[in-house]
Amino acid sequence: MSRLDSFIRRLEAQRTVLNWAAAAIQGRDGLVLELGLGNGRTYDHLRELLPNRDIHVFERHPQANPQSTPPAHLLVVGDMAETLPAFANRHGAAAALIHVDVTTGAPERDAIAFSWLPAHTAALALPGAIVLSGWPLAHDQLEPMALPQGVPAERYFAYRRAG
Ligand SMILES: C[S@@+](CC[C@H](N)C(=O)[O-])C[C@H]1O[C@@H](n2cnc3c(N)ncnc32)[C@H](O)[C@@H]1O
Structure with missing residues (x-):
């Protein structure tokens, strides 16, 4: 598969997974955290899906x-590596979706490179929160979830925070 095809499939999977997770947290309290603003594409999508939520976005540059x-x-x-623990100190485990x-x-x-990230993420997630990632997050409090239909295994990763 060409890198262009792979990129397109990744973005399609990303959109499907974000749509699915936003629907799954309807009716549940909690913040939404976007880790990596980049160009702002997925932030913009989440903002459209969840107009009444506070979406906190973490970005170095x-x-x-x-x-x-x-x-x-x-x-x-x-x-x-520094801002997530500082945010956890202020807000505790307050996120419904990360x-x-x-x-x-x-x-x-x-x-x-991001070995510290699974633990910092788990610390911010409410029990039952959904955590989405483009790569596997290994943490004993993050339980793997089945992906929505149409998203091939390992193209994206979804977890439920234990508790
Ligand atoms: C793949 S991009 C995010 C793409 C974005 N979600 C979008 O849809 O446009 C990853 C972003 O994470 C940021 N980033 C990477 N490591 C970081 C770190 N340790 N702390 C803060 N931001 C970081 C990079 O600067 C980059 O903007």
Whole structure:
């Protein structure tokens, strides 16, 4: 498969999974956390799906399309290795949905480069919260969930926070 085909399939899977998770948290309290603003595409999609939620976005170098830049009070600027624990100290486990969209571009490198991320993510998730990621998150409090129909296994990863 060409890299273009692979990229398109990843984005399709991402959209399907975000739509599914947003529907699944309807009626449940909790923040939404977007880990990695990038161009702001998935933030913009979440904002459209969940217009009444506070979506806190974490990003080291915010350079998104201005139309997809979160308001300053919902943008947490800095290295997530530091900003996620600081946010957890302020808010505790307060998220109903967390979307992890940071990557080095190679899944086998991500688990090493972001070895701290699964624990920081689990600490922010309410019991029963949904955590989505483009690469596997290994943590004993994050229980793998079946992906929605149409998303091939291992193209995206979904977890439910135990509790
Ligand atoms: C794949 S992009 C996010 C794409 C975005 N969700 C979108 O749909 O446009 C990953 C982002 O994570 C950010 N990032 C990577 N490591 C980070 C870290 N340790 N702390 C904060 N931001 C980080 C990068 O700067 C980059 O903007």
